[in-house]
Amino acid sequence: MMNAKFEAIWRSDLPIELIEAQAVICLVSEAEWITGHFPEAWKEAIASVKERGLFKGSESQLFTIPVMQSDMPITLILVGTGQYPLNPEGLRLAAVRAAKMTVKINADQVVFALPSSLLTYSLSQDIAAVAHALTEGFILGTYRRKTYKRNQQAYIGPERLIFHQDKVFQDEYEQQWYIGMERGKAFAEGTILARDLTNLPGNMLVPRDLASAAERLAEQHGLEYEVLDEQEMVKKGMGGLLSVGSGSVNPPRMIVLKYQGKSAWEGEIIGLVGKGITFDTGGISLKPRLGMEEMISDMGGAAAVLGALHTLCLIRPEQNVVVVIPSAENMPSGSAFKPGDIITTLSGRTVEILNTDAEGRLVLADGLTYAKELGATRIIDVATLTGAVVSALGDVATGAVSNDDPFLNEFILASKRTGEKVWPLPAYTEFEEMLRSEVADLRNSTGRYGASITAGLFIGTFAEGMPWIHLDIAGTAYVSKERGIHPKGATGAMVRTIADYVINQ
Structure with missing residues (x-):
């Protein structure tokens, strides 16, 4: 959650001492802490901190000082x-740390004091990039997960962020700052949408609820959308999605949204396919009890593509995108699919079911085929797919499998711009051979060895040679403790990188 009234603005027409605020954030390098010039009203307090050696400007260091401004006590936050x-x-993380402190001190209005030498803080020397990073980091740093306590307090957080820099007279500088600031806000809002959806309890988000959330997003931005119910899926032959949802009283849904950034719906169309398993018990192949509550996050892929779509709608790049979300609840019951079953997917390929807990790849198989039918010319699928990727990469990096190295390399460049870590996994032919079944076209489980790779390659089979990237966010979509830009719980992993990739096409 973020403050719904939040706004970010730029000011350089007033001395910082005259701007009303409850907190002022200052970026301070080690050199500037020694030689820097601070407003006269702060000098005594800062001198005391210097004498006592409480702050030195070291990277990641955070320190607060009570000071007076316009005869009012405020908190100076040194970063x-x-x-x-x-x-x-680095700039993004600095803003995150400062933002968390503004929430702790209940600051409604915050000034972010930018040094006159601001561009020396950035390796890119790009005004818009600096504004983007600081705005995005600050908004994401104020995020708080919704709770459901009886005496629930309303969300408290900054309502206004004022970026302030003295003696800036170039209109182009200010224009570039606003471009970066608006883009940073859009990236943060998309990430927060994904976090909020992923954090919802399983009883508050079943497939029809996920479809409703997608419909609200489509109506907000004037997008074309479609939701297929189970009867329509039967007619089309979506056996992967129907099988996974067969054990639940909450029927599956196939959700489609279209973003048209070009004058015509033709040429390159990027397909974004997100796994939307709103809760995963493992089905008949039941998961262990411990940790199962975190399976509310098994629709993190769906949340990621919806969050990325929200960001794209705010920025409006000239690109066409189709979003496809196969959504189901994987439950055990008398009607659930079973190990040993043979199912037929939308593509016509048959699959031998060896493990009903390997369900994500089945719904994504139908999702990829449907994205192709809708005109996608290259596809990115996102899924909390395997525990194996967590064993390999922990909750630090997203695993990637692809059939197109240039495509994947471009995507990894986007990840470097956003700070989200993506690690390519090898897609050797030997792994593909492990997917062969004696009684069907494919089997849905190959055992422990290379499990995150074979799971990705199973999905890639349904790309049928079309440029494709699979992103396994099982470790990065939901974390057990706060770290860096990520809060505890849902992170919104891959929203920003997907959006960055699409925008830079």
């Missing part, structure tokens, strides 16, 4: 940046 220029991720 150390170390000795060297920061990349966008």
Whole structure:
């Protein structure tokens, strides 16, 4: 959740001492802490901190000082940046740390004091990139997960962020700042949408609820959308999605949204396919009890593509995108699909079911085929797919499998711009051979060895040679403790990188 009234603006027409606020954030390098010029009203307090050696401007260091401004007590938040220029991720993290402090002190209005030497803080020397990183980081740093306590307090967080820099007279500088600031806000809002959806309890988000959330997003931005119910899926032959949803009283849904950024719906169309398993018990192949509550996050892929779509709608790049979300609840019951079953997917391929807990790849198989039918010319699928990727990469990096190295390399460049870590996994032919079944075209489980790769390649079979990337966010979509830009719980992983990739096409 974020403050619904939040706004970010730029000011350079007033001395910082005259701007009303409850908190002022200052980026301070080690050198500037020694030589920097601070407003007269702050000098005594800052001198005391210097004498006692409480703050040195070291990277990641955070320190607060009570000072007076316009005869009112405020909190000065010093954020150390170390000795060297920061990349966008460093600036983003600095803003996150400062934002968390503004929430702790209940600051409604916050001034972000930018040094006159601001561009020396950035390796890119790009005004818009700096504004983007700082705005995005600040908004994401104020995020708080919704709770459901009886005496629930309303969300408290900053309502206004004022970026302030003295003596800036170039109109182009201010224009570039606003471009970056608006883009940073759009990236943050898309990530927060994904976090909010992923954090919803399983009883508050079943497939029809996920479809309703997608419909609201489509109506907000004037998008074309479609939701197929189980009867329509039967007519089309979506056996993968229907099988996974067969054990639940909450029927599956196939959700489609279309973003048209070009004058015509032709040429390259990027397909975004997100796994929407709103809760995963494992089905007949039941998961262990411990940790099952975190399976509310098994629709993190669906949340990611919806969040990315929201960001795209705010920025409006000239690109056409189709979003496809196969959504189901994987439950055990008398009607559930079973190990040993043979199912037929939308593509016509048959699959031998060896493990009903390997369900994500089945719904994504139908999702990829449907995205192709809707005109996609290249596809990115996103899924909390395997525990194996967590064993390999922990909750630090997203695993990627692709059939197109240039496509994947472009996507990894986007991840470097956003600070989201993506690690390519090898797609060797030997792994593909492990998917062969004696009684069907494919089998849905190959055992422990290379499990995250074979799971990805199973999905890639349904791309049928079309450029395709699979992103396994099982480790990165939902984390057990706060770290860096990520809060505890849902992270909104891959929203920003997908959006960045599409925009830069």
